Structure formats: C-alpha cells, structure tokens
Amino acid sequence: MRLNTFTNLLIMSVLSLGLAEVAQADMKWVETINQYCPTLCQKTDYKFAVPGGINPKATKARGSESVYYVCATNIAFAGWRIGYNIDYNEQRCYTGFRGGETWGEHYLCLCTDKEMPPLPADGTGYIKRR
DSSP states (O other): OHHHHHHHHHHHHHHHHTTHHHHTOOEEEEEEESOOHHHHHHTSSSOEEOEEEEOHHHHHHHSSOOEEEEEEEEGGGSOEEEEEEETTEEEEEEEEETTEEEEESEEEEEEESSOOOOOOTTSOTTSOOO
C-alpha cells in the first residue's frame, strides 16, 4: 500500500510539472454585449483574452493571424456553452447548437492576467503527438 501511495504521489508530481506555468495564471469570466474579447479584457485587471487557436484559412487569405478567443454564451437559455470570439466577427460568441453553429451577442469572455500564445494552426496544440 505504501508503494502504491508513493507511486501515485510521484506520478502526480511529475504530471503537475508541465502545468506549473499555466496553473499560475489567474482567470475570470467577464460579461459583455457585442465586444471583442481582447478589447474587453484590456479594460479589466486581467488584461489578456485567453486564446484558443488560429484560423488557418483566414491567415492564408489575409496574410495575418486571426486568433480564436475563448468565450461562452447561453443560446436559447439552454445553458452556457463554450465558443469562440474572432477579430472579423468580433461582436459575437460563436458556439455549436442543435447540430449547427450559431452565435450570441450577450456572452462571457475568458480573461487572464498572463499573456498566453494561441494554439498552433498546424493542429499540434500544446500536447506532443506521436
């Protein structure tokens, strides 16, 4: 039993090493109507919108990155759903609903006190794939 407990503690300690930097960031949901999440977050104590990823099609078409920012909206009072806020439709939070994509104009932006890079557009994310 002691070996099992020790092994579990060791595994948890090793796993938490990779999350140390992210775990130190403080985050808060901030309510808005029709605002771009980075602009809204800059007006708070948290300063930065939490990025989700990069839209590769927009990057290719425009020559500049379009970052998805994490938001949540309550479509048809069916409960809060995670979605994204992006620069070329910055007054909406898009989310999946009833088999399609829809948007809300009243939503929450996820803000943080630490700047974070967006997930890479190549689909690898922060997790190394084999």
